[in-house]
Amino acid sequence: MKPWKTLTRELVLDFNRWLRIESHKIELHDGRVIEEWPWVVIPSFVDVLPVLEDGRILCMRQFKYGVGEISLSTMGGMIDEGETPEQAARREMFEEMGCEAGEMVFLGKYASDANRGCGLAHLFLALDARQVTAPDSGDLEEQELVALTPAELRAAFMAGEFRMLSWAALVGLGLMYLDSHAPPALGQENVI
């Protein structure tokens, strides 16, 4: 199986710092050439799911214009220039939730669109998180913090209440991570 090659890129639309459109000339695995392949340049971003010290998971409820309705969500934001994804995740978590955390578990890097770009998501689970101050996100949106138990989070996830792909992907990965790193069940502590 052979990757495709980008032969040329041309800027077609420079909307603003959140969106540029390019046209790519592409060579397929079999040598065929596509002259005009649309490509959407959107900044890379992080999404973070903080696990509080009492085991509850800190989410948000907010209206996002791309979603079109009020939804449960994880916490996210753009990676600023010069930042690593983990630094962006810690900064956003502090700004939007007033949270600091211990270990940041990196759950992978994911394309937003299989064909046209649209940005890259970096997903994190933040362990041993604690609220140290009030949120001050500076975002345009109204946001409400919601702490859910793992069982409540799982039910909301399965009911489709995280209505955006990076939120849903992160909640699925996070729940499964917590599941496989759960402390031993009651009565199992002494089993060798």
Place this chain on the structure above:
Amino acid sequence: MKPWKTLTRELVLDFNRWLRIESHKIELHDGRVIEEWPWVVIPSFVDVLPVLEDGRILCMRQFKYGVGEISLSTMGGMIDEGETPEQAARREMFEEMGCEAGEMVFLGKYASDANRGCGLAHLFLALDARQVTAPDSGDLEEQELVALTPAELRAAFMAGEFRMLSWAALVGLGLMYLDSHAPPALGQENVI
């Protein structure tokens, strides 16, 4: 919490049938107005995860230009005009995998981008799937079918091997659905 309002939409770029760019004038919840909010129009699509009669889950390995490398993936495609999402899911599964299925479990509708559109994903788990013919997708990409046990699928998911958001979201939802609908463990069949 109040939704935002779209006041006007203007077409800025008509690239082709897979991409149009609009500029929206938006009224926020507090009455402020944003004059030029970028909006990416990409067709809505389905992703499907077929569960074979032997319990294995049928995935693909393919190179997608938006991902930029060879990746495990679920099976997906655009919803054609006049089709319901479930019809599109069954058609794509037949074309790309040569599969028919029993019940289609709808796992939700998800925005691709929290701010700018970029299309809507409809995610399905296809139960009792069976291959009835050879795949004939007509897609530009080389594709390879891969049947994984639930344990293999979970390991690949947690390792970040499904490198696109709708694939990862669907695998997380699908694994958790299968987990909560698993037949009773061995020796438990007769417990009342």
